[in-house]
Amino acid sequence: MTSAGLRSHGSGESRRRRIVAIGVTAAGLVSLGVPRLTAQSLLISGHAGTEARVFSSAPLVPEQPRWLSFSAKAQPELILTLGDQVVVSGIALLRIDESDTQRSYADVREALVQIDQGPLLGRFGINTVFWGVTESRHLVNIVNQTDYLDDLDGDEKFGQLMALLSYDMGDLGLIDVFAMSWSRPQLFPSDQGRPGVPVRVQDDSPVYESDQDEWHVDVALRWSHSFAELDWAASYFYGTSRDPELIPSGTIDQPALVPRYDLIHQVGLELQWTRGGWLWKAESIVRAGQGPFFAAVTSGFEHTTVGFLGSTTDLGILLEYSYDGRDNLTFNMYDNDLFGAVRLSLNDVQGSEILAGVLTDVKSGVTYGTLEASRRIGDSWRLELLGRLFWASDEGDPLYWFRRDDYLQTALEYHF
């Protein structure tokens, strides 16, 4: 790749303008639809809440918060049902972070028109889809960009502009055909963000392999099927990669990293075998176009014991192994790692759940610990406790950046 082939595009300002433009377009679509069809129901829901992080050590970067950091978030949602076949839906996210300017942002998570024609289902607009079966890593799940600013667990996604057609072939499974554009860049914490990256990542001026930058039309196809105890899916994706390579740039005094998004071909496989209390899972990808061709796999099981020790609690044991063949990606926590976790579902009125796990690099011993616990309070509130621990003494591991950033987070959300 020569420097001529690399194009830098899109300042933060223009990105924000585009987000607004998409939002306005979506609102226009909604208002255009209303006069022609009789609205049968409008549902406004969502949640809003606050979170507080407490850090166990002083930060690496003096600009980062020392012990405490606060944030607030609101996520209103709207579902408008127009007759039997058309549903319009929207989800917006607004977040304010006390210390990290990057983490104070607004986003359109969903602005979608869904048209239902029996076995054929069309979805047009900004949408989120999920592919995959494993818990520790979502390897095949490529359609949406991950929002790591919201949470490090990778479950939060930026909305993806797409046209999606799903055809239900009954006994032959389900086919999804995607055409996508406006690929969203991965966003990184600012200097004040914690956990943070000690080097500035120029995520507002990424480099794209495609001449159309983020506007390349990506395509994808997925065939999923369920037969008795077996669920499986095969997928193909061609387009701009969602996970960038970080290319060193800047000066010695002010080092920086520039995210580079290549055009890639990816084939993915998902497999789950469900029997009794056992779930056996495997996900695998092969990818070309991002450095040398490589393969990656995540595989393991989840076993649930119902009514653990005579109680109504279900005890789940999770064990998964991940291998990733690429060696040039800056963030690769899963190159040769073992994940073990315990999940407790109390089956109580409050829906209390606890998941505690560790992801350990088999070779270096670098370990990432995670705790997620939550319970409902009354009918409308949910209290969540999160813990993230980084045991990283190996300078070569990406988690080394976070070695001082162990934190505990409490969040209280009101659902309306």
Place this chain on the structure above:
Amino acid sequence: MNKARFMALTVAAVLTVLGVADHSAHGQELTPAERGREIASEADRRARGFGDYRARLDMILHDRRGKETRRELELYSLEISADEERSLVYFHSPRDIRGTGLLTYSQRDREDEQWLYLPALRRTKRISSSGRSSPFMGSEFAYEDLAPTFVSQYEYSYVRQEECEGLTCFVVERYPNYEGTGYRRQQLWIDVDEYRVLRVDSWDLRDRQLKTLTLSAYERYVDRVWKPGEALMVNHRTEETTLLRWYDYQFETGLTENDFSRAALARVR
């Protein structure tokens, strides 16, 4: 045909006819197991043939101190055959799990197939159906109390006939033979006229009485199927109760297998 053979066949035929007549005239000659199974089969036959329906369901939980919690659900159900049923449950409240869906394929003599749709992640998860004895949504109902039942899942024993709720009822005992049940046995009160289940008492695996379910406000739909309007589950051990209240029942709504697919589960609604 020779004479001896003809005579033998005639005698056999007469004996068979007599035997049948004797059987039907004196039903009590069935063993208790046969009689119990016969009643359960008839109740099962009458509960089927609904085709498809949708309904709303309120779940009202009361803890020991009388504190009330409510959940609202939406139900869809489709009969594929006498041996196969599909159902879809959507949660409207509590609001933090609004939009969560549970799709279940039930088939006689097979483990249920279940998928859970989590709207926050837009994720559909195939889940284990082995947790039949786990509480449903923190209520006093276990999954097995709500799942469709098939006659072959139990051994039966006829107990007696007695007055119940102003009607005459068969009392039948049944013993689950499927894996993962939390019950050693259950006693059912089934009215002799319409074969509606009016009460179910359940004993845990150590044969201690655990729960009593009372079904009431039955109504007849599409001229054939009786459905309860209310079901009260009392847990004798915890002294907690859960009341289910069905409403807006709609039958023959034209639901098809398309409405019970994994794709349908993940639809925005």
